[in-house]
Amino acid sequence: xxxxxIGRLLAANLLCALSIVLxxxxxxxxxxxxxxxxxxxxxxxxxxxxxxxxxxxxxxVLKPNQSPKRRSFAHKISRFLKCCIYFFMSxxxxxxxxxxxxxxxxxxxxxTFLFAVLLxxxxxxxxxxxxxxxxxxxxxxxxxxxxxSIWESSLQITSMCSILGAWFGxxxxxxxxxxxxxxxxISCSLGATxxxxxxxxxxxxxxxxxxxxxxxxxx
Numbered sequence: 370x371x372x373x374x375i376g377r378l379l380a381a382n383l384l385c386a387l388s389i390v391l392x393x394x395x396x397x398x399x400x401x402x403x404x405x406x407x408x409x410x411x412x413x414x415x416x417x418x419x420x421x422x423x424x425x426x427x428x429x430v431l432k433p434n435q436s437p438k439r440r441s442f443a444h445k446i447s448r449f450l451k452c453c454i455y456f457f458m459s460x461x462x463x464x465x466x467x468x469x470x471x472x473x474x475x476x477x478x479x480x481t482f483l484f485a486v487l488l489x490x491x492x493x494x495x496x497x498x499x500x501x502x503x504x505x506x507x508x509x510x511x512x513x514x515x516x517x518s519i520w521e522s523s524l525q526i527t528s529m530c531s532i533l534g535a536w537f538g539x540x541x542x543x544x545x546x547x548x549x550x551x552x553x554x555i556s557c558s559l560g561a562t563x564x565x566x567x568x569x570x571x572x573x574x575x576x577x578x579x580x581x582x583x584x585x586x587x588x
Contacts, residue, residue, distance in 0.1 A: 417483075499521065
């Protein structure tokens with residue numbers, strides 16, 4: 370396993386983590402009263418857009434999983450439209466799962482959906498960038514020993530950390546602390562964000578420490 374490839378992964382992940390930090394800092398310069406807690410819905414939109422944009426740019430520049438086959442323009446357009454549909458379906462699916470786990474069904478619909486968009490950005494968008502709209506490839510990557518590259522291993526780690534972070538973030542909501550960050554879905558979205566950032570840092574370090582044991586075989 371080449372050290373240079375791990376270095377590219379680390380640099381890409383650090384840029385993604387930096388985009389989240391900038392999404393919390395830069396809008397405050399242009400928007401009066403902007404804050405992660407005070408204007409949380411605005412921050413959810415800004416953070417999702419920043420992370421999504423950077424992930425797409427990094428995929429186009431680094432091309433970690435580029436196919437040797439040349440695709441026609443019509444195929445690329447079809448692939449792009451499928452990716453958009455898959456992402457929207459992922460948002461709807463996450464929204465439904467969040468409601469089943471106890472989020473308000475009628476009240477706070479906007480908050481719940483924007484939280485679902487954030488989760489989809491941290492998980493589904495990465496799958497679409499790396500694997501495309503190929504559900505079988507997604508299943509392979511998230512199965513045991515299914516990763517075929519360090520990028521897919523990183524995808525596994527960051528996606529799981531994001532979901533676990535969102536889950537742990539729900540624990541403080543029912544507690545009678547009356548803190549502003551206990552309002553739905555602030556603690557969950559912050560938990561997902563911190564989980565995603567932790568995954569971005571953990572993934573290349575874990576791959577570096579275990580590089581001798583990792584073997585990626587073509588399937």
